[in-house]
Amino acid sequence: MVKAQRSSHTAKEAAMNTKAVRTNDPTSDAGVARVDMKFEIVVIPVSDADRAKEFYGKLGWRLDTDYDSGKDFRVIQFTPPGSGCSIIFGKNVTPAAPGSAQGLYLIVSDIQAARKELLDRGVEISEVFHDAAGVYAGTDEPYLFGRVRVSGPDAEHRSYRSFASFLDPDGNGWLFQEITARLPGRIDPAATTFASANDLASALRRAAVAHGEHEKRIGKADPNWPDWYAEYMVRDQTGEELPK
Numbered sequence: 601m602v603k604a605q606r607s608s609h610t611a612k613e614a615a616m617n618t619k620a621v622r623t624n625d626p627t628s629d630a631g632v633a634r635v636d637m638k639f640e641i642v643v644i645p646v647s648d649a650d651r652a653k654e655f656y657g658k659l660g661w662r663l664d665t666d667y668d669s670g671k672d673f674r675v676i677q678f679t680p681p682g683s684g685c686s687i688i689f690g691k692n693v694t695p696a697a698p699g700s701a702q703g704l705y706l707i708v709s710d711i712q713a714a715r716k717e718l719l720d721r722g723v724e725i726s727e728v729f730h731d732a733a734g735v736y737a738g739t740d741e742p743y744l745f746g747r748v749r750v751s752g753p754d755a756e757h758r759s760y761r762s763f764a765s766f767l768d769p770d771g772n773g774w775l776f777q778e779i780t781a782r783l784p785g786r787i788d789p790a791a792t793t794f795a796s797a798n799d800l801a802s803a804l805r806r807a808a809v810a811h812g813e814h815e816k817r818i819g820k821a822d823p824n825w826p827d828w829y830a831e832y833m834v835r836d837q838t839g840e841e842l843p844k
Contacts, residue, residue: 641677642704644689645696646770649674652689655768658721680706682796699771703743709802711753711778715764725766725776730754741765743775753778780806782839792834807832810842817844 646652656678657663664677664686674690683706708714711728718725730753731745732738738747743763754761762778780802794800807829815822822828828843835842 638684640685642685642687642701643694643696644687644701644704644768644772645694645698646689646768646772647698648769649676649690651769652676656687658723659718660721682799702773704772704774705744705777706774707779708776709778709780709799711762711764711776713798714776718766723766726764727751728753728762728764730761730763741773744777759783781836792837794837803833803836804829806836814844 644652653663653666653676659680661678661680664679666674666676668674673692675688675693676690677686677688679686706714715725715728726749729749729751731743732748732750734746735748736742736746740747740749743749743765745761749763757780759779759781760777760783764776766774768774794803810832811822811825811828814828831843834840
């Protein structure tokens with residue numbers, strides 16, 4: 601078992617399965633809001649803004665702003681690589697207790713590479729772990745799939761199932777979660793995007809392996825491989841059935 605990294609503030613996290621959430625009528629999107637509501641900021645409670653700034657800079661995150669009014673107010677913003685959401689911390693930006701932010705998930709396409717990146721930067725991080733078939737009674741720090749952390753990545757390398765965790769200096773809790781293929785409904789099929797060059801490269805590698813199997817089945821080189829790659833990558837990201 602993996603020993604969970606602890607903080608003095610353990611938040612209760614809701615268990616979430618990997619089934620898509622649907623309306624009563626799965627064929628209708630009438631319940632989906634029509635106005636864009638873009639989630640862009642998470643406020644992180646810290647006790648020492650300069651110490652937190654040094655830590656998040658050490659992660660390799662982009663510093664967007666550091667504004668100090670000189671009148672007991674300071675706001676610092678960082679953005680993780682490839683993320684559309686940023687974090688803010690500082691002085692007098694939240695009433696929450698330092699270290700009370702838990703269950704902050706960073707989605708990565710290669711969890712071993714992401715973990716190595718932090719280790720190379722001198723950041724302490726847990727080993728990669730996976731769940732024990734949904735066991736929710738245990739002594740480890742809770743996360744999406746329970747309170748038992750089994751050492752190593754998911755044996756079948758299933759998307760959503762491998763994690764690694766780390767803490768900032770105040771004990772705010774972060775987790776890497778490896779996602780290589782989204783479940784149906786998680787991505788708008790009309791707007792396929794890749795958050796980073798690494799995500800795009802990973803998608804291309806998966807398409808290359810699958811296309812190799814496709815050419816074995818048809819018994820010849822496929823001259824229309826760009827079209828096949830494109831369809832595979834879109835379906836891979838949106839969770840639709842993959843082309844054969």
